[in-house]
Amino acid sequence: MNSKQQHSLIFLHIPKTAGTTLHYIINRQYKSEYIFEVNCRESRNELIRMSEVQKSKIKVIRGHMEFGWHEFIAQPCTYITMLRDPVERVISFYFYILRQPD
Incomplete structure (x- = not known):
């Protein structure tokens, strides 16, 4: 493996932890064709079926x-995530749910 090979970034988005902000930052740094978005259970199979x-x-x-x-990918990866105080996260999630339509 080339020691200068670029690592891929894997962003584990935990709800209500400022992940949406990090999502926008990633959008400014990478073109959309280089981003694989995990949206559902089928996303894993979609990635597995991709060519090398x-x-x-x-x-x-x-x-x-x-x-x-x-x-599921050959290149080295670096994981990132955002964490938040658990009590603040639950309170934020509670108010988020209240704002959602039935």
Whole structure:
């Protein structure tokens, strides 16, 4: 492996932890064609089915997901996430739910 090979970024977005802000920062730093968005359970299978050439172009994997997505691409990866005080997070989530339509 080339020691100068660029790492892909894997952003584990935990709800109500300023992850949306980090989402926008990533959008400013990377073109959309280099970002793989995890939106649903099928996203994992979609990534697995990609060709190695397609996977090699991925610079960011992000979404509400668990650890382990680095196993699906060949390039080295760096994980990031945002954390928040648990009580503040629950309060924020509570008010978020109140603002949602039924």
